[in-house]
Amino acid sequence: MNPQIALPILIPLLAGAVSLVFWRSRSMQRFIAVAGTAGLLLTSLWLLTTVNRDGILVMHMGGWPAPFGISLVADLLGAIMVVLTGIIGFAVALFSLATVGRGHEAYGYFPLMHLLLAGVAGAFLTGDIFNLYVWFEVMLVASFALLILGSEKAQMEGAIKYVTLNLVSSVIFLVAVGLLYGMVGTLNMADIARRLATLEDNGMVDVLAMMFMVAFGIKAAAFPLFFWLPASYHTPPVAVSALFAGLLTKVGVYALFRVFTLIFNQSPGYTHEILLWGAGFTMLSGVLGAAAQFEFRRILSFHIVSQIGYMILGLALFTPLAIIGGVFYIMHHIIVKTNLFLVSGIVHRLRGTYQLKSLGGFYRTHPWLAVLFLIPALSLAGMPPLSGFFAKFIVIRAGIEAEAYGVTFIALLVGLLTLYSMIKIWAEVFWKSAPPEGDVDPYPEVNPREMWLMSAPVVGLALCTLFIGLNAEPIYALAEASAGQLLAPERYIEAVLGEAGEVRP
Amino acid sequence: MEPLMAITIGILFAAAIYMMLRRSIVKLVIGLMLLSNAANLLIFATAGMVRGAPPLVPQGLTAPEGAVADPLPQALVLTAIVIAFGVLSFAVVLVRRAWEIVRADDLDKMKDTDT
Numbered sequence: 001m002n003p004q005i006a007l008p009i010l011i012p013l014l015a016g017a018v019s020l021v022f023w024r025s026r027s028m029q030r031f032i033a034v035a036g037t038a039g040l041l042l043t044s045l046w047l048l049t050t051v052n053r054d055g056i057l058v059m060h061m062g063g064w065p066a067p068f069g070i071s072l073v074a075d076l077l078g079a080i081m082v083v084l085t086g087i088i089g090f091a092v093a094l095f096s097l098a099t100v101g102r103g104h105e106a107y108g109y110f111p112l113m114h115l116l117l118a119g120v121a122g123a124f125l126t127g128d129i130f131n132l133y134v135w136f137e138v139m140l141v142a143s144f145a146l147l148i149l150g151s152e153k154a155q156m157e158g159a160i161k162y163v164t165l166n167l168v169s170s171v172i173f174l175v176a177v178g179l180l181y182g183m184v185g186t187l188n189m190a191d192i193a194r195r196l197a198t199l200e201d202n203g204m205v206d207v208l209a210m211m212f213m214v215a216f217g218i219k220a221a222a223f224p225l226f227f228w229l230p231a232s233y234h235t236p237p238v239a240v241s242a243l244f245a246g247l248l249t250k251v252g253v254y255a256l257f258r259v260f261t262l263i264f265n266q267s268p269g270y271t272h273e274i275l276l277w278g279a280g281f282t283m284l285s286g287v288l289g290a291a292a293q294f295e296f297r298r299i300l301s302f303h304i305v306s307q308i309g310y311m312i313l314g315l316a317l318f319t320p321l322a323i324i325g326g327v328f329y330i331m332h333h334i335i336v337k338t339n340l341f342l343v344s345g346i347v348h349r350l351r352g353t354y355q356l357k358s359l360g361g362f363y364r365t366h367p368w369l370a371v372l373f374l375i376p377a378l379s380l381a382g383m384p385p386l387s388g389f390f391a392k393f394i395v396i397r398a399g400i401e402a403e404a405y406g407v408t409f410i411a412l413l414v415g416l417l418t419l420y421s422m423i424k425i426w427a428e429v430f431w432k433s434a435p436p437e438g439d440v441d442p443y444p445e446v447n448p449r450e451m452w453l454m455s456a457p458v459v460g461l462a463l464c465t466l467f468i469g470l471n472a473e474p475i476y477a478l479a480e481a482s483a484g485q486l487l488a489p490e491r492y493i494e495a496v497l498g499e500a501g502e503v504r505p
Numbered sequence: 506m507e508p509l510m511a512i513t514i515g516i517l518f519a520a521a522i523y524m525m526l527r528r529s530i531v532k533l534v535i536g537l538m539l540l541s542n543a544a545n546l547l548i549f550a551t552a553g554m555v556r557g558a559p560p561l562v563p564q565g566l567t568a569p570e571g572a573v574a575d576p577l578p579q580a581l582v583l584t585a586i587v588i589a590f591g592v593l594s595f596a597v598v599l600v601r602r603a604w605e606i607v608r609a610d611d612l613d614k615m616k617d618t619d620t
Contacts, residue, residue: 003507130581137588144595148602156603160530163596167537168525170592171544178544181578182551426537 004050005059005072006123007043008082011036012089016114029110034191036114039123040087044079050100053480055497056485058127066497067191072498073127076250076482077327081124081254084334087464088246089117089424091457095342098453099349104149104237112149112187116142116243124158125249125396127496129177130187132255136173138221139167143248144478145230148241149460158232169218176211183208187429193263193489202266209271210265216259221279222250222312226305230289233304234297234354238345241297246338250330253311257326260315261486270316273317280407281349283309287417296354296429299421300337304378306414312394313411317402323483325394328476332387338463339376343369346454349446356425361434370430372455374460377426379469381419387468390476394439405484506554514550525526530600530610537596541589545582552578 015036020026052059056075060066074082093113100109119139126132126172148159181187183194196205214225221229229249232243254277264271286306293299311333314326346369348354363370378385382393390469392415399408468475485491517539524536557574604610 066603118513134588137592141592141595143598144592148599151602151606153606154617156599156606157617159599160603160612160615163599164525164533164537167542167592169568171540174544176583178548178578181548181581187577274532301557331586350577 002057002059003122004043004047005074005125008047008086009072009118009125009157011039011043012114012118016118019114020108023108026102027229029105033093033096033110033113034090034250037086037089037117040362041083041090041119044082044121046074047074048079048083049272052078052109052481056492058496066188066190066336067287068129068199069125069232071188071190071375072125072269073492074125074465075485075492075495076478077486078124078255079256079383080327080331080478080482081186081250082088082121084250084331085117085124085247085385087112087461088243088334088338089113089504091342091461092239092243092246094453094457095242097347098450099239099345100237103111107149109146109149109237112142112146113243116146120247120251124254126457129180129190129192130186133173133177134172134182134254136170136319139248139251140170143244143309146243146350147236149240151238155235158235161228162167162232165218165225168340169215169225172211172218173215176208176215178210179204180208188496189258189262190493194493194497196263197265200362205264206267206270209260209267210274211281212259212264213256213271213275216252216255217278218252220308220312221282221305222247222252222278222308223285223305226282226286226308229305230298230301233301234295237340238297238348242341242345245334246334249304249308250334253308253330254310257315257323257486260488262492265489272316272318273307274432275312276404276407279309279313279316280410282306282312283410283414285413287421288494290421291417294428295355296347296356296359296425298354299425300340301346303418303421304337306418307380307413308413309394309396310411313399313407315400317404319402320487321399321401322398324396324476325391327479327482328394329391330478331475332391333466335461336376336379336388339372339458340380342454342458342461343373343376346458349450349454350399356428358435359429360432361430363430364433364493369455370426372458373426373430374464375465377422378463378500381422382415383419385469389469390472394476510550510554514543514547526576528601530612531610533612534593534596534600537592541593542587543584545589548578548585549582571610574617576601 015032019029019032062071084222116139119135119142122135123139125131126135144163148155148164184192186192186195218225224402233244283306286302290302293302311326311329314322314329324428350358379388381386396408396411399411445496521539524532524539533561549578552575557572560569560573560576562569598601
């Protein structure tokens with residue numbers, strides 16, 4: 001028995017249930033939020049060390065053997081993603097203590113946060129394609145409710161776009177799962193991969209691959225279906241934005257990685273070529289959208305889109321180095337992007353606005369915050385020696401080695417434009433002098449305890465960025481090992497189904 | 506039976522997409538309902554429309570006798586119906602709240618978050 005596979009799902013589910021029991025007790029809910037996410041982080045680290053030592057871990061739910069029951073499978077990519085979920089969950093839980101406020105807590109912010117984390121962890125660990133759909137829905141329903149906490153006008157408008165696009169994507173996913181089941185008669189991902197390899201006719205497989213690509217592409221906010229993200233991510237309370245920015249789109253990216261390395265790897269000349277074009281346009285449209293924005297969180301939201309492009313580029317090139325780059329990029333991006341949203345939250349808490357025009361003078365009043373912004377911002381743009389440099393370096397090197405010069409050029413250009421956006425925020429928020437008092441509301445008072453709670457997660461995530469940047473070797477080795485597993489799907493299949501390789505009718 | 510089901514599912518999808526392309530948000534939600542029902546029907550049809558005995562294994566045997574129906578799509582469609590029901594009821598409440606706050610049923614009037 002390996003309880004550490006199921007624990008990252010069970011702990012948030014349990015924490016969510018217990019905090020529902022303590023619906024009226026604010027202090028209990030806050031305690032459970034910190035304790036539950038800390039438990040998630042610890043068990044996920046335990047999972048990663050075991051997977052790294054013993055190889056792919058499998059647990060069959062209810063003791064039903066593999067193709068019949070639902071299996072939980074933790075390979076290195078899944079385990080890494082769960083660790084990142086733990087890190088982000090813990091950081092956001094701490095940050096929420098200071099920023100969410102009584103009103104939102106009374107409407108169930110913390111139980112929803114736990115449910116969201118359970119859905120995300122479940123999606124990373126399941127080995128069954130229909131179960132993946134169910135975890136997606138758990139995650140989505142929690143995210144719908146979190147998105148409209150507070151019911152402001154902008155939130156409602158954003159939520160309608162978010163809900164509609166995500167429902168359409170879920171339906172496409174569900175239809176694709178149904179058709180896939182009609183073709184191969186199984187739902188276990190390892191079994192599907194094994195049976196598809198024996199099929200003669202590849203035309204229908206390509207159609208299904210495209211349906212999965214569209215469904216996960218919407219969830220990952222890839223071109224041309226990304227517009228729900230910048231329309232909604234800047235509307236909810238900032239802790240929710242940070243949680244979404246770090247985790248939700250990355251679940252879509254993870255699903256693309258899983259499906260297009262394990263199941264649909266028959267005709268990479270067709271599917272991965274389309275992914276490559278998608279990646280290029282995603283990068284470009286995201287960064288150009290950001291260049292036109294003057295609201296802190298909207299700039300960051302558009303940058304999520306452009307960064308998704310880099311990850312998909314890693315998958316689309318489909319060489320060992322490119323997959324390493326993709327995995328490395330996901331690790332770097334989740335931490336950095338959440339951190340930038342948290343910094344924007346501190347700025348908002350201090351000045352009461354996200355508009356760059358009404359902000360300014362932070363370098364004079366809060367120099368430490370300026371440093372904390374610069375670390376993730378320069379990392380996002382890819383400055384050495386921060387984590388983003390190595391992530392971009394690996395992806396771009398893989399592009400040049402694969403002789404995909406056009407898309408590599410786009411990747412370099414987008415890096416430059418990212419730097420432009422980050423400098424824009426730096427100049428407007430930190431460098432220029434503060435606008436005259438009349439423009440903004442009187443600054444809300446922040447007591448020192450809240451300040452500590454807000455800055456502790458930012459400092460922690462900034463240290464993670466520095467650690468990845470200055471100590472890239474072990475992280476690279478981890479990404480390399482997980483890319484090795486992704487490019488050898490027979491190891492995943494063997495781990496789930498055992499040695500018996502015969503295909504039953 | 507299968508061609509009839511295929512045509513029904515196709516009509517449902519077409520109607521759903523038509524409704525979702527309208528500007529009214531109420532029609533958008535109706536479109537979403539039709540869309541999820543079309544998907545449910547499609548999953549139900551994937552196992553083939555055949556008469557089969559329930560897949561019960563008699564005592565003492567390890568496999569059921571004779572031809573049985575495939576139970577898995579029915580389990581899947583039950584799960585999918587429940588999820589779709591929950592999500593759609595959320596969508597209905599959302600539309601109502603959105604109407605109360607924005608005071609518009611027109612998607613073209615909801616552009617504040619785009620610019």
